[in-house]
Amino acid sequence: MTAWIHVEDLADCYIGVARFGSKGGHYLAAPENLSVSQVSTLFAQAAQVEFLAPVFENKDKVIFDDSHTREVLQLQWKYKVADEVKGWVERIKELGTYFLE
Numbered sequence: 001m002t003a004w005i006h007v008e009d010l011a012d013c014y015i016g017v018a019r020f021g022s023k024g025g026h027y028l029a030a031p032e033n034l035s036v037s038q039v040s041t042l043f044a045q046a047a048q049v050e051f052l053a054p055v056f057e058n059k060d061k062v063i064f065d066d067s068h069t070r071e072v073l074q075l076q077w078k079y080k081v082a083d084e085v086k087g088w089v090e091r092i093k094e095l096g097t098y099f100l101e
Contacts, residue, residue, distance in 0.1 A: 001062040003030030004039070006079035016073030030064035031077035039081060046086040047098075 013029045037053040044051030092098045
């Protein structure tokens with residue numbers, strides 16, 4: 001399992017740490033728990049290509065819980081991978097690095 005965070009949400013987290021964090025505090029910023037398989041599938045759907053994602057098992061059932069971070073730093077995550085991935089695919093195409101045809 002991997003935690004995914006948008007760079008703007010991460011920037012808000014850093015600002016929150018500066019404003020509300022405690023000295024030596026540790027804050028987990030992990031708004032979305034998605035496997036590499038799940039993210040690969042989202043990319044394939046956004047690119048409208050057929051793709052069978054390999055399955056990477058989460059044998060230990062790891063889930064990252066950042067509720068403490070959100071509470072202490074008064075954060076609310078703004079972005080979700082599923083909502084952003086289509087824009088990422090379009091940007092990859094614009095850059096000429098798209099190769100899934």
